[in-house]
Structures are given as structure tokens and as C-alpha cells.
Amino acid sequence: MLSDILPVTKDGKSAFDIACSAVKNASKVLLDYYESSKKVKHKGRGNIVTQADTLSETTIIEIIASEFPDHLILSEETNATTPVTGYTWIIDPLDGTNNYYFGIPHFCINIALSKDRDILLGITYDPLKDELFTAVKGSGVELNGCPVHVTPVNTLGSALIGFDLGYDDNQGKNMLDVVKKLHGNVHCIRMMGSAALGLAYVACGRISLYFHRSIYPWDIASGILLITEAGGKVIGWQRDKIGLHSKMLIASNNELCDQLIEQYI
Numbered sequence: 001m002l003s004d005i006l007p008v009t010k011d012g013k014s015a016f017d018i019a020c021s022a023v024k025n026a027s028k029v030l031l032d033y034y035e036s037s038k039k040v041k042h043k044g045r046g047n048i049v050t051q052a053d054t055l056s057e058t059t060i061i062e063i064i065a066s067e068f069p070d071h072l073i074l075s076e077e078t079n080a081t082t083p084v085t086g087y088t089w090i091i092d093p094l095d096g097t098n099n100y101y102f103g104i105p106h107f108c109i110n111i112a113l114s115k116d117r118d119i120l121l122g123i124t125y126d127p128l129k130d131e132l133f134t135a136v137k138g139s140g141v142e143l144n145g146c147p148v149h150v151t152p153v154n155t156l157g158s159a160l161i162g163f164d165l166g167y168d169d170n171q172g173k174n175m176l177d178v179v180k181k182l183h184g185n186v187h188c189i190r191m192m193g194s195a196a197l198g199l200a201y202v203a204c205g206r207i208s209l210y211f212h213r214s215i216y217p218w219d220i221a222s223g224i225l226l227i228t229e230a231g232g233k234v235i236g237w238q239r240d241k242i243g244l245h246s247k248m249l250i251a252s253n254n255e256l257c258d259q260l261i262e263q264y265i
Helices: 015-034 051-067 097-101 169-182 195-203 217-229 254-264
Strands: 040-044 047-050 072-075 087-095 108-115 118-126 131-136 141-143 160-163 188-191 209-212 233-235 249-252
Touching: 015 051, 015 108, 015 118, 015 131, 047 051, 047 097, 051 072, 051 087, 051 108, 072 217, 087 097, 087 195, 087 217, 108 195, 108 217, 118 195, 118 217, 131 195, 131 217, 160 169, 160 195, 169 209, 169 254, 195 209, 195 217, 195 249, 209 254, 217 233, 217 249, 233 254, 249 254
Parallel strands: 072 087, 160 188, 160 209
Antiparallel strands: 040 047, 087 108, 108 118, 118 131, 131 141, 209 249, 233 249
16 A cells, blocks of 8 residues: 555654554454443443453554654544644544453444544554455555455345434434335345444445444544445535534445435435
């Protein structure tokens, strides 16, 4: 992958290599705790954080901060209000915490690097499957070093649809209204439990389309770049331009995004 648009450390290491090292080290924390008892704090109904979330985040932040001390860090558990300006790292140390807590093997680590809200680097790593999704702006997408692309499916009737409800009850009900309309009119529907993996799966063509109405920057920063670099499109529910602080998104290829909006939203 080309990485000449990425910053380098004082000793010449690329931000790409630092990010890969961070996710691999953080993954050891998640795997160590995965099959053990976990301490849990509740941030809201159904919204939990485990000690593994916190330790994974600490691991990532320490690595990045030691190599790029002048960069900002926006992270889910401890730096959620950091502004995105200049070089800013956007981190989700464990996306799919409920899956992780209940022993469902579908969760990941998300890291992105932006410069003034322009996403330059996206990495999503599934530690159980050892699947590393990587994108550098202008260089395409790779899964474990092999190029991948969004689905060629161009009709919703043949599409596998992914979604998640989030923690906003009203938005969740709106999501279910759309799912009811889609049921019986698409190939099949799956609720993922991890928005980040849902987006990564769109980027590699496993999922035809993914949509959500209540997400956060750390959920989507990597996925936005993965999908656009894989030849896909990420837009808002009113065809509005997507941004790091957008709360709603639709991700697929051009044809399926348009069909979902025109027929079901």
C-alpha cells in the first residue's frame, strides 16, 4: 500500500505500521479476557463497557501517543469529546462489546487517522479470525494483504442486508420499521452486533448493504474509508454527505444505496 500521505515518526516509521502494531497488541488484551469472567459497567440500557475495553484502549493510546505525541486522540471510553482537528486518531478499542461479553465471536478493534476530518487511514481488525482490513486514502482496500471490493450485486432482491439498532430507542424503532419493509423483499437480513465489522464486510463484499441510525465517529471512521476505497458509497439517509459526526448512514454500492432510499426510506 502507498503511504506517502501518512505522517511518519521521528525514526521514520509510518503511521500505518504504528496503527497495525497498536491493533495487534490490543487484540492480545481482548483475547486474554474473552473466555474469562468480565467486570462490567453500564453506560446505559444495553450499553456496557468491560475492563477489556478499557485496557485495549489504554494499550492503543500508549502506543500512538509515544510515537506521535503531537497528535490528538478521539476514543470511545476516555477521550470521547476530543475535537477532530489536525492529525487526530479515532479509536474504538472494542466494537461489539455485547457480543464480546456474551461470548459471541463477532467483534473488532477500529482505528482511523484523519487530518482536519479528511480520513487518511482506516484499520479494522477481527482478532478471533485474524482478519485485518486496511485502507490508505487513494490506495484501495486490503484484507490480510489481498485487494477487496464492494459487492457487484445491483438489486436489493439479491442482497444480504446488515444493520444494527444502537442504543437510541426511537431510532431503533425507526430501523425496525425499515427492516419490516425489507423482510421478504431481499435475499436475507442480519443484525451484526458490530457496526465496524458490518462496514468492513461491506468493503469486502460479504454484506451487500449496511445501514444504521445511531452511530458514533469511532464506529464509522475506519469503515467510511474502507468502503469508499473499495469502490462503494457511504451516505446519509437523505442522500446527505457523510461525515465523522454523522449519526445515520447507508453503505453499499451506488445502485443499492439508491434503491434502499427510493423504495424503503
